[in-house]
Amino acid sequence: MCPQRGLKRLRHPELPTTTQRFITPQGSGVVVLKEGMGSMGWEGSPGNLSQVSRxxxxxxxxxxxxxxxxDLLRGLRRAAADLQFPDLQKFLHHLLTQPLQPREIHxxxxxxxxxxxxxxxxxxxxxxxxxIILPRLLxxxxxxxxxxxxxxxxxxxSGEEPYSIAIxxxxxxxxIPAWDIFIxxxxxxxAALEKAQRGQYTRWSFRQxxxxxxxxxxxxxxxxxxxxxxxxxxxxxxxLLNLVTDTYPDVRSGTAGLDIILCRNVLMYFTEEARRKILHRFYHCLIEGGWLIVSPxxxxxxxETPFQARRYPEAILYQKPAEREATGLLAVNSRASGEITPSVPPAGIKSPSGASSGKPSGTPVLPRSPGRNGKTSPASPLRNRRHPTIEDAYQKALRHYQRGEYREVIGLLENALNAGDAPRGEAFCEGKVFHLLARTHANMGDLPSAQAWCQKAIQAESLNGExxxxxGLIHQEREDFPAAMGALRRALFLQPDLIMARVALARIHLHQGRHAAAEREIRQAMHRLEDIPADQEVPASDGLTAGELKCFLEALSAPVNHTR
Incomplete structure (x- = not known):
């Protein structure tokens, strides 16, 4: 160690380029490791840091x-201390060899x-x-x-932006009470969200x-x-929501059927791949004509996205076009980014109401495969090949759903359901297929179709509270609050431990000014959460952990306590 505490001195005639960014030259061949490198272990540290970054x-x-x-080193050093690792080197080793747990990610x-x-x-x-925008919408x-x-x-x-919008x-x-306003x-x-929920700020938050x-x-x-x-x-x-790993749009998390999304000074910090996926999902979170607002x-x-720029003297905003306008834009964009592609309804699909969409039902559904001479001929299953089941279609549709590819979900499932002779599969249950179709239509803002598919799910599985x-959520979105409360109470009758149904009831009570009833539902939900570990996912919550839901309920109960 050199006399200067916290620094290591090395002598090396020629250091590689990848190493030079970690040192500060001191003359006479002496170099000093930059801040944060002293506790890392020098050998292989640039490569390790690159792997950690990925x-x-x-x-x-x-x-x-x-x-x-x-910046990365500074943040890693602080995270290591918070997570009680003895030094940065051991924390890096942990990051490289173990899957990250929710607490570590947070x-x-x-x-x-x-x-x-x-x-x-x-x-x-x-x-x-x-x-302009808000007055027109209203x-x-x-x-x-x-x-x-x-x-x-x-x-x-820490909440300054959504509170600004609320103002x-x-x-x-x-x-305000006459409107259903959701921000x-x-x-x-x-930590930032905890500050936001407190709603207390220093003068620095008001500097402009x-x-x-x-x-x-x-x-x-x-x-x-x-x-x-x-x-x-x-x-x-x-x-709490991770734009990279969490599922959205989803009616359950409030990220579907949106009028406006603000994501300012955020996208610039993401990788290019993450940005493409986030913008793709934002597009589907918005209703037609909805707005995306980013920083200049x-x-x-x-x-290279399907959003249309709307230029005003003071700012440029981005609007999701109507579907008939978007088709050409999506086709162009698909060649550029590969993220959003146009899709047409599969042949002969019937909606729950019996209406047919897409091409006439006589159009072939099976793909055509190359023949011996390279020409196409009707596809036929290979002798030893397992015929795809509706369960296979469901699992594939589920993956599309998690990526926000909703038209693909609808196409796969409705096509499979219309193929009456398709095998069901050992684990097949029509109820879950109808449920996924209902969620998909709800996330696309098509609430009538969502409600119809949900009714079919109930007919298939009348004792499934989910x-x-x-x-109930669909009725709530359609502002039919009596029907919403009836469905949510039925859910709790069938599954008393369905915590999210109590949360939904509490929100309806709050919206309608029934604070005592809201408090009762919140209290019962908190009681049920005591039996679930803080890092365990709550059923039907779209990935919300018990600890995260407790924080949400505490924030939800704040207005209840205020009215006492």
Whole structure:
């Protein structure tokens, strides 16, 4: 060790390029390892760091090119300390040899993501939202007698962005209780979300914020912090969500049928592959005509996507076109990025109502395979080849569903169901096929079809509470609250431990001002969660762990406690 603490000195006449970025020359052939390298173990460390970077990209989508290796090391060192590893070298070895557990992923997210934000960030975008986009949406919904508004702030950090949106909506909608307004804030950093749920901020979060925001929507609290008013806090739902590994859109998590998605200063930190997949999913999260808002510095990331740029003097926003407009765009884009491709309904598919879509039913369904001379001939199963079953189609459709490829899901399942002579498979159950079709249609915003398929699932499996739970969510989306509550209660009658049905009931009670009933459902849900380990997934929750759901319920109960 050299006299300077924490630094190792090496003498080497010629260091390779991959090594030079980890050292600082000191003259006379002496080099000093840069901060964070002293405890890593020198041999092989550049390669190890590159492997760790790739693993982090797989779990979190974050991109750490060579010029950001100092940031990566700093974050890894802090994560190692939080997770109680004795040194960075042992933590790196663990990362390279073991699958990451939820707690480790959350800790890495806490120290590797950048949560820099403030209220009313990017005034031009906020002006377009306040003066053009939101007023038009509200007027259209009022004319349609459908008072709903659904907005998602993806990568919301400590909550300044979704609260800013809630303030704009509150300013434009004087009768908030008469509307079904859902504003979702998600992030992969649990520490940031805890701060967001508290709703308390230092003056730094208001460094470019108009004075009227602070005057009308905040109050001073202990320690000189500014606390957002409860009426604004109640408008926002926060949830832990990983944009790379979690499933969305999904009606159960509130990420389907959205009017607006804001994802600003987030995509720039992801790998190119992760960005393509996220944008593909965002596209399907939005209704036709829905809006995606990114930061000005991320605009080039949408050049080869089906989103249409809408230019205003103050900002550029991106809109999902109507389906008839999107077909050509998707076809062009599929050659560029390979992510979003056009699809047409399979031949002869019948919807639950009996209507046929696509080509006439007489069109051949089997693919044509090359003959001996290279020409195509009708395909026939090989002698020893197992005939695909509906269970096979279901498993394949499930993989498409997890990637957000909903048209492929519908095509596979409806085509398999229409092939009346197809074998079912040993584990086949029609109910789960109908359930998946219902969820797929719901995520695409086609609620009537979703409801029809859900009813078919119930007919196939009348004692499965999860079918009634999904039906309740669909009724809730259609603002038929009595029917939603009836379906959710039926779900709980069949499966008393179906915690998510209680959560859905609590949200309906809160929406309709029945705070005592909401508190009762929240309390019972919390009681059921005590029997589930914190890192175990809650059934029917779309990947939400028991610990994450507890945090959500605590935030949900805040307005209940406030009314006491």
């Amino acid at each position: 693993k982090i990209a797989a779990y979190l989508g974050l991109n750490f090119p060579p010029e950001r290796e100092t 800790t890495l997210a806490t120290h590797l993501t950048i949560g820099e934000t403030y209220f009313m960030r990017d005034p031009g975008t906020m002006l377009v939202l306040r003066e 007027q259209e919904r009022e004319a349609q007698q459908r008072r709903t508004l659904r907005i998602w702030s993806a990568g919301c950090a 704009l909506v509150k300013k434009l909608v004087p009768d 979702l804030g998600t992030d992969v950093n649990p 914020t108009p004075p009227w925001v602070i005057q009308h929507y905040f109050r001073e609290s202990e320690g000189g912090l500014m606390e957002i008013l409860p009426e604004i806090r109640r408008m926002v739902t926060f949830r 510095g991320e605009a080039h990331l949408l050049w 079918h009634y739970y999904l039906l």
